[in-house]
Amino acid sequence: MDLINQFIENYKKKLNFYETAGHIAARQLESALQAAGIRAMVTSRAKNPVRLKSKVLRRNSRRPVPYKNMREIYEDIADLSGVRVSLYFPGDRDKANSLIADLFTIIETKQFPEQSKPPTYNKRFSGYWANHYRAHMKEESLDKSQQKYAAARIEIQVASVLMHAWSEVEHDLVYKPLSGTLSEEELAIIDELNGLVLAGEIALERLQSAGNERVQSKNATFGSQYELASYLYNYLSNNFRREDIELRMGNIELLFKLLSKLKMNGVKEIEPVLKSVKFEKDRRNISQQIIDQIITGNEKRYQIYRELRIAGDADEVAGNSITYFFNQWVPLEHFLNRISYKSSPKTRGAFNINTLKRLDILDKECLNKIVALRKTRNVLIHNIETPAVDDLLEQGNEARDLLEKLTEQFSSPAPAAESAKQAN
Structure with missing residues (x-):
């Protein structure tokens, strides 16, 4: 516990570094997405110290061997600096993938959905659809005064606007309920909302296809x-x-x-x-x-x-x-x-x-x-x-x-x- 408290105090001193790194990465990504013609909203954040402490305690309790030093904790927590890409159209995930691979040095990529263990509630829908990247900004993309931020490990989360909204609700209610664990009825409602989100993504894909068909016309003029x-x-x-x-x-x-x-x-x-x-x-x-x-x-x-x-x-x-x-x-x-x-x-x-x-x-x-x-x-x-x-x-x-x-x-x-x- 003393080590974790020491880590949190150390992280608080570095909080501005991680906030700035995330802000720079988000600005680079937002500019690149706009230039590439991919509609999206891009936001960034550094990990909240209170939430971070809860996460580190949870991780530590699940480890075969508890953390030995702060370096182990820093290496284990990937999302101290995070960037969220909320795509208007879920079909643009592959395009965003190529752009991120060009813009950043990728350490690891995770694709969801993935089911690491059976859920406590028998879900009907597939859950969270997104791509996550652990990456560093490239030094050559930064000004001399900013090159120290290339050392920061950035977690980039790419999903549709709808999926990110559902994920926030699910994460905060399922993993951080105000009291006790959620009932079967509450879990069923969250699952139902996931189904609505997935149906909404299908509608967005159809909307994108309709727009694509319109601009393929021989007489089409590009408005943007x-x-x-x-x-x-x-x-x-x-x-x-x-x-x-x-x-x-x-x-x-x-x-x-x-x-x-x-x-x-x-x-x-x-x-x-x-x-x-x-x-x-x-x-x-x-x-x-x-x-x-x-x-x-x-x-x-x-x-x-x-x-x-x-x-x-x-x-x-x-x-x-x-x-x-x-x-x-x-x-x-x-x-x-x-x-x-x-x-x-x-x-x-x-x-x-x-x-x-x-x-x-x-x-x-x-x-x-x-x-x-x-x-x-x-x-x-x-x-x-x-x-x-x-x-x-x-x-x-x-x-x-x-x-x-x-x-x-x-x-x-x-x-x-x-x-x-x-x-x-």
């Missing part, structure tokens, strides 16, 4: 990133096998803003773009690969996207060097798109380096330079990192010189001229 995300999930699921594509959706909100700005936020406009994207398994997520296809070789679209993506992020000198690089890269990219399409008419939109290699129209030195330049383009356009100013200026010059060389090699200034015309 949520409708765009719904359309993309269905399009990709219907046209690709799960093993052939990674459904890491990325920032659908940003894609929606770009499509809206370009007046392309409808099925008629986006479907031809999707058909031309190869959806390769690389560092880029789905929204990044679609954006790449939309802006490739088009200076105006690059500029619009950059304004949406990195407005105010770079200082003036860095911003000027980035602008210089893209001013040289975009005409080169447009030229490469042209020669790739001319040599292989089935290839549309963004050029593919493997296609250029197969066509055997460029020497090895040119191909290596193109690969290096496009790598710089990718890290800039998707905000992976910002190269040094001198490196950007040097690579901008390389792109300019390479375009001049290739234009002369193919004895046709048309691609460069058309690129300039397109930019105006």
Whole structure:
């Protein structure tokens, strides 16, 4: 008992640490869910010291060997810092799973329902449906002043809004009754409520399906990133096998803003773009690969996207060097798109380096330079990192010189001229 009291006093001193860790994790998750077009409410909390003491006492009484030190207790209690994700639609659990796996370092995953022991009351319904994750935030996702919170173990609970509400009622009444144990009648009513919740989840799934069907119409226009995300999930699921594509959706909100700005936020406009994207398994997520296809070789679209993506992020000198690089890269990219399409008419939109290699129209030195330049383009356009100013200026010059060389090699200034015309 002295050890448990000592642990609780120690935890009280760290309470602010766990509250802050949960708040940061919840904010990251809420932002990522919104960007991915997943409707949800996200909340966080640190474990209440009074409830924590009851839990530790209960755990200690069930252990073959009682706790020996505070470290054992800290290792045993997974939910000192908790984040709750309440999904509007229970069918989004798999999507949330992929997003959480990308955003956090996962230690353990638990899927409910699980029945570890026979219930005292003969339940008719299946109980709690949710996914729980024990995870750490990634250091690279935190500011320097926040990186200490990467050490905090976070429990993330993902379930529907309805299921979370029922779970709270069931947990507080069954495990923490005001006096005595619940009667058979009370347990039956809680079970009945669970049935109503499960029926409500079925209704929510039908509502989601009806919305999905509406945005699949050829004449549909997307009114939000949520409708765009719904359309993309269905399009990709219907046209690709799960093993052939990674459904890491990325920032659908940003894609929606770009499509809206370009007046392309409808099925008629986006479907031809999707058909031309190869959806390769690389560092880029789905929204990044679609954006790449939309802006490739088009200076105006690059500029619009950059304004949406990195407005105010770079200082003036860095911003000027980035602008210089893209001013040289975009005409080169447009030229490469042209020669790739001319040599292989089935290839549309963004050029593919493997296609250029197969066509055997460029020497090895040119191909290596193109690969290096496009790598710089990718890290800039998707905000992976910002190269040094001198490196950007040097690579901008390389792109300019390479375009001049290739234009002369193919004895046709048309691609460069058309690129300039397109930019105006």
